[in-house]
Amino acid sequence: MCCLIESGNITKDIDSLRSEIRDKSVRVIDVRREDDYKQDHISTAVNLPLANLLSDDNPERVLKLVNSMGIDDETPVVVYDDTFGALASRVAWTLEYLGHSDVTLLETTYSHWKSLGLENDSQTPEIQHKEHSMNLQPNILATSDYLESAKTRDDVILIDNRERLNFLEQHIPGAISLPYRTLATKDKILRSKEDMKRLLENRGVTGDSEIITYCGSVGTLSGLAYYALKSVGMPNAKLYVRSFKEWKNLQKPTEKQEDANYWDLSAE
Amino acid sequence: MTISDLKQSASDFAKSKINWARIEEADNFAKTVKLFRQGKYDADSFRRFRLQHGAYGTRMTGDYAMVRVKLPAGEIYPNQFEKLSQLSEQYSIGSAHFSTRENIQLHWVILEDVSEIFRGLTEVGLTSREACGNSVRNVMCSPLSGVCPDEEFDSTPYALATARFFLRNPMAQNLPRKFKFNFTCCEKHGMVRMVDVGLIPQIREMDGTSQRGFKIFLGGGLGNKSFVGHQLEEFTPEEDLLYTSIAVVRIFDRLGDRKNLARNRMRYLVNDMGWEKFQNLVFKERAVVRATQSVITKLEVDHTPNEIKRPIRITDESGGTIPDGYARWFKTNTVKQTQSDYRSVFITLEAGDVTASQLNALADIIREFSSEGKARCGFVQNVALRYVHEGDLPRLYSKLLEVGLAKSGALTMTAPIGCSGTTSCNLALTNSHRLAKEIQRKFLELKLDEDDDLSDSSIKISGCPNSCGQHGIATIGFFGGGGRVGKDMYPNYQMSLGGRSDGDTMLGQTCLRVPAKRVITVILKIIEIFKQNKKSDDTLKSWIHRIVSGNEDSDIKSINDIKKMLDPLIIPPTKEDDPDFYLDYGSDTSYHTKTGKGECAA
Numbered sequence: 001m002c003c004l005i006e007s008g009n010i011t012k013d014i015d016s017l018r019s020e021i022r023d024k025s026v027r028v029i030d031v032r033r034e035d036d037y038k039q040d041h042i043s044t045a046v047n048l049p050l051a052n053l054l055s056d057d058n059p060e061r062v063l064k065l066v067n068s069m070g071i072d073d074e075t076p077v078v079v080y081d082d083t084f085g086a087l088a089s090r091v092a093w094t095l096e097y098l099g100h101s102d103v104t105l106l107e108t109t110y111s112h113w114k115s116l117g118l119e120n121d122s123q124t125p126e127i128q129h130k131e132h133s134m135n136l137q138p139n140i141l142a143t144s145d146y147l148e149s150a151k152t153r154d155d156v157i158l159i160d161n162r163e164r165l166n167f168l169e170q171h172i173p174g175a176i177s178l179p180y181r182t183l184a185t186k187d188k189i190l191r192s193k194e195d196m197k198r199l200l201e202n203r204g205v206t207g208d209s210e211i212i213t214y215c216g217s218v219g220t221l222s223g224l225a226y227y228a229l230k231s232v233g234m235p236n237a238k239l240y241v242r243s244f245k246e247w248k249n250l251q252k253p254t255e256k257q258e259d260a261n262y263w264d265l266s267a268e
Numbered sequence: 269m270t271i272s273d274l275k276q277s278a279s280d281f282a283k284s285k286i287n288w289a290r291i292e293e294a295d296n297f298a299k300t301v302k303l304f305r306q307g308k309y310d311a312d313s314f315r316r317f318r319l320q321h322g323a324y325g326t327r328m329t330g331d332y333a334m335v336r337v338k339l340p341a342g343e344i345y346p347n348q349f350e351k352l353s354q355l356s357e358q359y360s361i362g363s364a365h366f367s368t369r370e371n372i373q374l375h376w377v378i379l380e381d382v383s384e385i386f387r388g389l390t391e392v393g394l395t396s397r398e399a400c401g402n403s404v405r406n407v408m409c410s411p412l413s414g415v416c417p418d419e420e421f422d423s424t425p426y427a428l429a430t431a432r433f434f435l436r437n438p439m440a441q442n443l444p445r446k447f448k449f450n451f452t453c454c455e456k457h458g459m460v461r462m463v464d465v466g467l468i469p470q471i472r473e474m475d476g477t478s479q480r481g482f483k484i485f486l487g488g489g490l491g492n493k494s495f496v497g498h499q500l501e502e503f504t505p506e507e508d509l510l511y512t513s514i515a516v517v518r519i520f521d522r523l524g525d526r527k528n529l530a531r532n533r534m535r536y537l538v539n540d541m542g543w544e545k546f547q548n549l550v551f552k553e554r555a556v557v558r559a560t561q562s563v564i565t566k567l568e569v570d571h572t573p574n575e576i577k578r579p580i581r582i583t584d585e586s587g588g589t590i591p592d593g594y595a596r597w598f599k600t601n602t603v604k605q606t607q608s609d610y611r612s613v614f615i616t617l618e619a620g621d622v623t624a625s626q627l628n629a630l631a632d633i634i635r636e637f638s639s640e641g642k643a644r645c646g647f648v649q650n651v652a653l654r655y656v657h658e659g660d661l662p663r664l665y666s667k668l669l670e671v672g673l674a675k676s677g678a679l680t681m682t683a684p685i686g687c688s689g690t691t692s693c694n695l696a697l698t699n700s701h702r703l704a705k706e707i708q709r710k711f712l713e714l715k716l717d718e719d720d721d722l723s724d725s726s727i728k729i730s731g732c733p734n735s736c737g738q739h740g741i742a743t744i745g746f747f748g749g750g751g752r753v754g755k756d757m758y759p760n761y762q763m764s765l766g767g768r769s770d771g772d773t774m775l776g777q778t779c780l781r782v783p784a785k786r787v788i789t790v791i792l793k794i795i796e797i798f799k800q801n802k803k804s805d806d807t808l809k810s811w812i813h814r815i816v817s818g819n820e821d822s823d824i825k826s827i828n829d830i831k832k833m834l835d836p837l838i839i840p841p842t843k844e845d846d847p848d849f850y851l852d853y854g855s856d857t858s859y860h861t862k863t864g865k866g867e868c869a870a
Contacts, residue, residue, distance in 0.1 A: 164361045164376055177378065181357040202298055202380045259862055260327040261854040264702040265375055265691040267363040267621030 322396025
């Protein structure tokens with residue numbers, strides 16, 4: 001359905017992005033807070049703070065935001081953050097949900113980009129408004145109702161991307177724990193394809209299944225996991241975007257690891 | 269050893285010279301886990317395999333493991349700290365745990381992820397191989413070896429060589445039970461009499477030349493039943509070290525009890541056989557080993573001296589104010605080294621727990637402050653930073669404060685040992701881990717670390733009778749169990765007094781059972797009784813030692829006299845009066861003893 005899977009490119013490497021910026025053939029989105037963006041950002045990047053997007057992420061509003069950032073159906077988009085790719089993933093996923101197919105994540109964080117001495121400035125680019133179509137992709141979204149029925153199926157794997165202690169304390173029954181930290185390397189937001197494949201295969205996560213990811217509240221950590229799955233070509237991944245916060249508010253069943261005082265090991 | 273003030277660039281920071289890891293073991297482990305899950309590998313064989321590779325089972329679940337990473341001779345390098353930090357965030361609970369045997373443990377690891385940890389460890393030359401199971405466990409060495417004012421020579425190279433010799437050695441893959449070597453620096457430090465093989469370096473003058481060797485103790489150990497080890501002979505020359513080690517391992521392998529799980533450590537063999545008979549057997553076996561192996565089998569002892577370079581200061585902060593608490597920390601956490609101008613700094617962790625970010629910080633701190641560029645694990649779930657120049661101590665203290673590692677009392681009674689207890693162990697009956705933390709917090713608040721009368725005493729807590737918390741050698745020791753009032757259970761500890769592991773090693777004597785929520789009160793009461801009855805130069809340790817040895821002449825003459833004074837404090841209140849009494853530390857649900865199958869003996 002979308003070219004992400006065809007090309008297999010989930011992340012954009014630094015060199016490619018730099019040449020695309022030079023060619024003016026890319027729209028770069030910085031999802032950090034406005035203050036941080038104003039101080040400095042990757043040259044030509046526009047700012048879409050995640051909080052702004054999340055304040056109202058219904059498709060009509062997102063479409064307006066996308067148009068105002070000068071993105072039409074054909075514009076290649078690269079998203080970055082300074083939060084190991086989790087915030088960028090949530091924004092990328094939202095664009096994908098809207099029907100935008102050419103969106104990738106910068107392979108590293110802004111801090112790392114800066115520490116390498118690469119181009120940044122504090123100018124806000126002039127943006128020409130564009131018209132994007134709306135072609136929603138419900139197949140990449142899991143709602144609580146969908147999840148509740150899907151997780152009874154044998155071919156569905158549910159992945160919890162919060163930290164291990166949170167998982168032990170409480171999680172959606174049947175979920176497996178794959179903390180978001182597991183997905184990254186020291187300076188890349190996602191580990192290499194080969195490493196990711198091995199990690200997932202060890203855990204029994206294979207392309208034969210439908211895979212749903214969730215995290216604490218807004219689908220950032222699990223957004224990153226969604227892209228981790230895509231990076232190794234898993235065709236059928238979904239994001240439970242309202243995640244555990246909604247699940248609990250709806251008072252749906254949860255599960256915990258009983259009979260152990262694991263929190264006392266946590267050296268807080 | 270050469271001490272110089274040569275400048276150091278970022279690239280030549282020390283890295284381990286020995287690579288303990290094998291990448292193929294990661295692949296093999298991953299494959300075996302898959303086969304096991306597919307039912308193609310039976311549970312018993314898999315458990316043995318898992319333990320041999322250093323992955324323990326976890327409380328009440330087969331889905332999680334604890335990975336125990338060995339740090340042979342206790343040495344740990346900055347890049348290893350950084351890797352462990354990363355692994356703890358990725359596969360564990362964002363923290364790691366220092367054990368009493370110079371291992372770092374990662375808990376609550378998903379079994380399928382264990383091989384990924386192995387893979388990460390290979391990047392920094394570490395392994396967990398033979399950290400569990402019936403093998404030669406991590407070879408320990410005193411954190412002060414090489415710097416201790418009382419030692420005759422540094423035994424670290426011998427500990428490393430011994431670890432190297434036995435790791436993956438077929439002779440040590442299927443012993444009747446686990447087997448432990450402890451090297452130390454001197455009589456005062458370490459616990460050479462409470463281990464299968466304990467070694468103190470010793471120099472003998474003969475015909476005008478001095479010869480290196482060891483005082484070797486055999487057959488000691490802590491456990492459900494503990495024994496004090498016996499000295500093999502007056503002096504064992506260094507060339508006999510390996511032959512003696514092989515001889516002892518062979519005898520144990522041949523004669524050790526492989527059937528009775530509860531009695532198969534070597535100390536039972538020694539005890540059943542009688543020391544003299546065992547001793548003779550060792551001499552005979554050693555003669556055979558020497559005769560048959562002496563040409564081909566040598567211990568590879570690396571005598572290259574450590575490079576000692578005071579790290580250069582990147583910024584000059586001289587003239588800065590010394591933060592509050594420095595004097596207290598200096599007094600209770602640092603010791604003078606043989607090498608002038610240098611001190612060793614002990615960092616106390618609450619019951620051995622350290623966060624991922626603290627592990628990272630430690631890497632930087634070593635690079636910035638240790639002139640030997642590495643750290644050593646201590647004996648009591650702590651870390652030692654050695655070769656810190658005295659002039660750098662205030663700055664180091666500030667750095668430690670910033671990352672929450674500047675707790676005082678590291679070398680005093682206020683830093684208790686607590687095994688992992690019900691936080692992750694299948695056998696635990698109580699949360700000994702949390703109790704140790706509670707005691708430390710309370711006693712530091714009361715500033716008991718500053719009391720010279722208490723500093724050479726120790727508190728050690730196990731969550732069950734099996735002694736992982738080493739309660740038997742504590743001045744005040746505890747092991748967990750359950751107490752009962754009618755139908756209601758409460759967490760309870762058996763308390764023993766007077767244990768020690770130095771030259772006068774003895775096991776603590778049972779005093780009485782203390783409910784978990786009365787442990788702190790009872791210890792404070794003991795201190796109070798001691799203060800009322802002590803002689804002027806007494807410490808708590810020396811006073812208790814006289815009592816348990818029957819040599820005390822004041823009003824309090826026996827353990828029983830102490831018991832009588834404590835009895836009123838341990839009477840259980842009704843559940844209505846004090847519901848908290850019936851809860852263990854760290855738990856808000858009613859207490860019950862619940863255990864799974866132990867794996868120590870698997």
